[in-house]
Ligand SMILES: Cc1cc2nc3c(=O)[nH]c(=O)nc-3n(C[C@H](O)[C@H](O)[C@H](O)COP(=O)(O)OP(=O)(O)OC[C@H]3O[C@@H](n4cnc5c(N)ncnc54)[C@H](O)[C@@H]3O)c2cc1C
């Protein structure tokens with residue numbers, strides 16, 4: 001079976017050790033995490049983990065079921081086949097000697113990115129978007145010199161969002 | 173779904189209503205602990221004290237709970253595990269922090285792999301010291317997270333009762349398993365008025381779906397009715413769900429041959445002609461052939477372990493697979509399932525039996541009978557020395573198959589599964605999933621405490637027994653008439669067998685020099701006996717069974733006997749080595 005990227009969302013109770021538990025389960029069962037993003041939801045007791053997994057269909061089925069067995073995990077959804085909005089946020093430091101700045105500036109505009117800091121030798125740029133866009137931006141910056149990259153990992157939402165509380169009521 | 177009402181955890185403490193904080197007397201965490209355990213129905217618990225749990229032990233001093241003090245925390249954990257397996261109740265363990273907690277790890281992992289309901293309470297250093305590498309501090313929840321169904325640390329005494337109730341609820345419902353509660357010293361002495369009893373359990377992420385989907389049950393029944401060569405493959409889930417009766421009803425009504433896993437033994441009477449006994453790596457040839465040739469395989473509370481399937485790609489190649497299991501993650505984990513039925517085996521079987529129809533299937537039963545005649549379980553008993561299988565058969569004969577058996581891990585464990593004839597559930601207690609040597613003897617102690625009127629026999633290996641024989645004084649102290657049959661081959665027999673077969677007989681580090689186990693037993697205050705010849709066996713077994721106190725019999729058995737048949741790893745389930753030839757006769 002082919003290995004592809006699957007986006008899984010897990011709503012979890014805000015309790016100590018939940019992140020460790022999820023991470024440990026992935027390691028113990030040799031599931032492959034591509035990215036993992038955690039953040040609060042509008043419900044202070046519940047956080048959302050968005051996990052991108054590299055797996056074939058039967059493995060991702062196990063991932064979903066094993067996540068569901070973790071008791072503080074309230075709701076698991078495999079969003080692979082949904083019509084998703086996916087976003088990654090990146091901060092990237094690009095070498096920018098004065099003679100290249102206009103070139104870089106037009107690149108930034110093309111990507112609808114934003115300069116968030118500027119120094120004598122570099123600019124720091126904020127880019128958001130789907131993964132391909134982020135990666136394309138890095139590629140375009142490579143000739144100038146990419147000094148540092150920080151990314152949040154993918155967060156995602158299907159195009160008809162439901163509230164986490166509503167989802168928590170449904171079965172895992 | 174229709175089972176919504178069943179799926180919501182009940183309120184903690186039963187009675188609903190407004191918290192009545194003012195009317196409640198103040199209690200310490202330790203007192204709350206004792207009271208909650210009692211109200212959860214705990215009569216017996218196992219453990220070992222230490223610094224940070226002294227307040228809890230002090231509260232236990234005046235409590236009616238029967239506390240069994242082991243000689244090692246691993247022993248306490250195996251005792252509680254076997255107590256749970258023998259009774260179906262939750263086994264309870266209390267130990268101290270640090271080394272006390274880490275000593276329970278093997279026992280917890282053993283219980284986790286075999287889905288035993290257990291609650292383990294570990295002491296922890298005071299909350300302000302956590303993370304400081306304090307004396308006897310260990311990250312117990314971190315260490316045990318992968319081997320528990322759930323665990324948590326209780327940092328506020330107001331959460332203690334709720335957490336304990338959640339622990340018992342999680343341990344015994346759904347697919348059972350061990351739950352660990354880490355209890356810091358300051359929480360056990362802090363006071364509160366037990367308002368936890370009025371708090372609802374807070375488990376939005378835990379749902380149990382006990383009822384099977386009716387449509388799936390009907391589909392399963394249709395497949396069974398249409399089958400020409402069906403086989404039922406029943407596992408530990410049948411025992412856990414107390415579904416032996418319902419299983420028997422199904423087998424008899426639908427008229428289907430049945431094999432069980434190591435952990436399913438006793439789920440169906442092995443003396444019944446429809447029983448194919450155990451399947452798998454060391455299962456019977458007739459069970460393994462039947463599974464490979466069947467057209468419908470009905471797995472009930474079994475998890476397609478690799479010791480069952482052999483080469484999984486060639487497992488039951490022509491079968492439509494029905495899988496009844498309470499854990500959705502068990503389904504299609506190793507083998508693709510055609511008709512999954514998620515839910516409790518007892519409930520599902522009760523429904524399923526209504527939809528199955530009797531079929532004669534004469535051809536299928538004839539074929540199976542042919543295999544049974546051609547490939548029975550045999551060994552050559554024509555020796556002066558003692559064959560280990562013979563000891564087991566003799567004990568089986570004298571106890572009429574009615575004893576409660578525990579085992580260590582190794583060859584003797586497989587022979588016990590092959591040659592003792594089980595007819596009732598909860599009478600074979602063995603470490604299947606983790607394969608923990610040293611399990612058998614403390615397990616026998618736990619089982620005997622749970623079942624004072626049963627004959628409890630531990631078939632053990634010399635090496636396995638050596639790992640936990642430090643519990644002899646526990647058995648002696650409580651005057652437990654536990655019987656230990658050490659099948660002493662002077663080797664780690666199972667390791668030696670693999671070295672013989674796969675490593676050119678290079679017996680690297682697989683033999684141990686042992687003391688006289690009889691003398692060891694006597695030194696601890698138990699009865700010790702030794703048998704070296706076959707002719708002595710019937711009489712010494714009789715004497716052992718008559719003993720009113722703990723009795724260890726050291727059977728010096730043939731040293732290089734092997735377990736047959738055997739499916740080597742990577743082979744198909746039907747590719748068994750060591751099948752009997754016509755020249756060996758059953759003696
Ligand atoms: C040396 C050695 C050799 C071995 N050789 C063999 C061998 O030849 N043959 C063999 O069979 N085993 C053998 N084993 C044991 C093997 O490793 C496994 O432990 C065993 O096969 C698992 O049994 P099981 O499938 O019944 O699963 P269990 O571990 O008992 O799992 C129970 C299943 O039932 C489900 N369940 C739990 N509660 C319920 C409920 N209420 N309703 C429905 N389902 C429920 C669970 O979700 C799970 O899927 C051997 C072990 C050792 C140490």
Ligand SMILES: Cc1ncc(C[n+]2csc(CCOP(=O)(O)OP(=O)(O)O)c2C)c(N)n1
Pocket residue numbers: 580581582583584585607608609610632633634635636637659661663664665666667
């Ligand atoms: C704690 C532990 N360590 C190691 C093993 C690996 N192992 C499996 S069987 C076995 C030998 C068991 O020897 P013994 O108890 O004498 O039983 P026999 O096979 O001789 O009947 C060993 C070492 C294990 N299962 N458990």
